[in-house]
Amino acid sequence: MTDVRETQSQADRELCGLINGLAKQIEAHVRSRAATLGLTASQGVALRELTGPMTLRELAERMSCEPSNATFVADRLEEQGYLERHPHPGNRRAKQLVLTPAGAELRERLLGLLSEDSPLAPLAPEEQDTLQRLLARAVVR
Amino acid sequence: MTDVRETQSQADRELCGLINGLAKQIEAHVRSRAATLGLTASQGVALRELTGPMTLRELAERMSCEPSNATFVADRLEEQGYLERHPHPGNRRAKQLVLTPAGAELRERLLGLLSEDSPLAPLAPEEQDTLQRLLARAVVR
DNA sequence: CTCGAATGATTGCAATTAGAACCGTTCTAG
């Protein structure tokens, strides 16, 4: 029984390493593409996740980071004229992050760059589906 | 055809978010368990990956981080008496990282803690196998 | 109502991390 637990523990460890490795690989990919647009890696991630107007907390969740960090990134994007903080309709605490036209255009360019040589390209579409399904079950929503 | 590319781009983005999210979740899990042993998250990852004597560069690769960071973590573990830098047999540049008895014992305790409530637990063993196979194909070795 | 808890965002600070520069060692083309 110890053997079983040992191999289970080992498989778990290897899986953790693979997930972490792939995450870092994706981050490096985003970093290199974002750099060509004058953006940092986390700015790139933020832009990628800004699929529409959203609150700062929602952006932080999508980026899997702390709200304070999302504030920092939003500051940068706002300084560069890609993002605006609008008052949130119906909640005076919250702010609605909205891309400017320049920001929306930049986002399209970034998405184009990101789709080239994606780290996920080695996987066939149906494999990506399988991956998505498995990950979605593991990730706490 | 634009629609196809759009949905593909969207699927890619969601997948990236899931992978990043799971990686952060695993890191948080390691952080909480390592903290109970007086270790930081990266010290925990290092201890988890130190399956045997290895070079600093190899540890850095396993941790998916820069060698400079691995040096930093190894310093900490060495200060705490869990690790030693031995001269590498056959390569005077390299150093062999070796766990002390205390380090080996701590590692066993950590692995025990990590196996409890693993973020990967929601997946059945065969699903974990599938996941491992898919990730291994995507991760650059 | 209303008061305490919870939420959304921001700030300041500490810790972690990556990146470049550097030194000693090893490899390799000529």
Added chain:
DNA sequence: CTAGAACGGTTCTAATTGCAATCATTCGAG
């Protein structure tokens, strides 16, 4: 042999990140 490139590790610095504290707003039990 012997330069010059490459490798392994360390150091220094700057940037990124998480965490705790704070403020304003909103929610909810009684």
